[in-house]
Amino acid sequence: MKYVWLDVDPGHDDATAIMLALNLPNIKLLGISTTHGNASSEFTALNAARCAFAFGGNPSDVRVYPGADRPLILEAKHDPEIHGVDGLGGVEGLPSIDDQRVLDFFDLDVDGQRIRALEAMPKIIKETWKGGSGNKVTVVSSGPMTNIALFVSVYPDLLEAVEEFLFMGGGVGLGNRSAVAEFNILCDPHATQIVLNAPVKTTMIPINVTHTAIVTRKLHYRLLAGKEPGVGPEDAELELPVASTNLRHTLSTLISFFAASYKSTFGFNNGPPLHDALTIAYLSNPELFNLTRYRVDVELAGCHTTGETVVDIWDYKQSDSTWGRTGKNCQVADSLNVQGFFDLLLEAVERCDQVSPLNSR
DSSP: OOOEEEOOOSSHHHHHHHHHHHOOOTTTEEEEEOOSSOOHHHHHHHHHHHHHHTOOOOOTTEEEEESSSSSSSSSOOOOHHHHHHTTTTTTOOOTTTOOOOOOOTTOOOOSSSHHHHHHHHHHHHHHGGGGTSSEEEEEEEEOHHHHHHHHHOOOGGGGGEEEEEEEEOOSSSSSSSSOOOOHHHHHHHHHHHHHHSSSSSSEEEEEEHHEEEEEEEHHHHHHHHHOEEEEEEGGGGGGOOOOHHHHHHHHHHHHHHHHHHHHHHHHHOOBBBTTTHHHHHHHGGGGEEEEEOEEEEOOSSSSTTTEEEETTTTSSSBBBSSTTBBBEEEEEEEEEEEHHHHHHHHHHHHHHHHHHHGHHH
């Protein structure tokens, strides 16, 4: 069993990460924190709560904690071109942001204010660790790493309770929101460097790998129908069926909007990549991935390269065997068993179908 703290900025692909974290039997989701990124922090917090409800989460088991609304140093940036202004553009079937069932996922303090990520995260990690007699926690980031960097900086005594920092972001010689920088890292490069410097095992799922996890039309068909299409047209000509459940309709609208965004912005004609879900897939089934350990740093001051993840694949920088500031500080995913990943995802959708309140309407 993996005990997981999930930090997100929903975001269409973050939604799929939440769905996986709630519906894989070997993942115990302890809490969800949210940050600026794909949309403003106000929207990302509400979106996380909407997703937690829709995907079968129970407020008595997992809560949502709003976190940083801006990077450590830079100005905040969002990505409405990809995700819509509210972060979940085009998604149908989710409850509204003022639905009480959504608001129930927020913990409130004695003054009626929402408890923040930097309060809840150390408290729950400490309670889970129990000074060494309990369980270590894997901290997963699928957005800018501001909350994680603040945790590292403010609670160094709790780093022994962290099994691993795992993040979706960065690229090896590849960017998507600048010539060389991936969006999550570009939003707060200083935060990412703080986490990479921490003396904790760290794993990076870069866009080189996430761009192979494409939701093709055949996979979209399987999502909607819950089964393989019969023998017929090629993938591009495949006619999509009506969704077999309300949950699957909601997930389909998520995929469709994301697909349109990626086609118009990046020229992805075969479907969108499900970046963030790969973090939870790695925790659940690490054998789906090949990884190599490198020294990784973030460019913080480049005129053209701020936010680039500099992966030292040729060992130019002398590094020791430790995690953190002086060592080979990061495992980097090199490749993915794509079929295995989507089989895992669709198995989780089947489980989610059994518990999602969307299907009881």
